[in-house]
Amino acid sequence: MIQEFRDFIAKGNVIDLAVGIIIGAAFTAIVNSLVSDLINPIIGLFTGGIDFSGWFYVLGDAPEGGYASVEAAQEAGAAVFAVGNFLMAVINFFIVALVVFALVKIVNRIKSAAEKPDDVAPEVHTGPSELDVLIEIRDQLKRD
Known part of the structure; x- marks a missing residue:
């Protein structure tokens, strides 16, 4: 059972989830502060402090x-x-x-x-298509 628990914890998904939750908690504090300390006072200014x-x-x-x-x-x-x-x-x-x-x-x-990417390679035309070559061969055969 201990080995199964270690395997579960060692999986990348669990670690990623833990990091996401920690970052999310910190991000929540930032967003709440942004809303309550910066945006709500501006809204209160326009609504007369309702x-x-x-x-x-x-x-x-x-x-x-x-x-x-x-x-x-x-x-x-x-x-x-x-x-x-x-x-x-x-x-x-x-x-x-x-x-x-x-x-x-x-x-x-x-x-x-x-x-x-900074440099986008220009499209290079390599020559006639396969259909063009086949049409040319057909036309040559008709002439001969």
């Missing part, structure tokens, strides 16, 4: 005057329908997806430019 996370409904009985925030309602043990938190999660998902798409597109463009 924050949907305060949009919620208390299901059931609520004290007079309601709750100040979602967190306050949840701490009080109320059943909360947090529409705003869900909406912000959806908006953040689309922003992250757009940023990842742009990054992948840039990386693919750089990768394809690096793989392109």
Whole structure:
């Protein structure tokens, strides 16, 4: 069983997967920082700082005057329908997806430019085709 485990771990796919997960975790931190620290403030500037996370409904009985925030309602043990938190999660998902798409597109463009050969050999015509030669032989035979 130990030998089987060693063989499993030593396979290239497992090592590649582990490296991919580690790089993915680091990449996630970079993308999340890009979205929350750079893109969201710009969007907030254009939308007037709208924050949907305060949009919620208390299901059931609520004290007079309601709750100040979602967190306050949840701490009080109320059943909360947090529409705003869900909406912000959806908006953040689309922003992250757009940023990842742009990054992948840039990386693919750089990768394809690096793989392109600098010198493209011109197409060389080596002479008549096989069909041309056969037609010429046929014509010669008809003449003789």
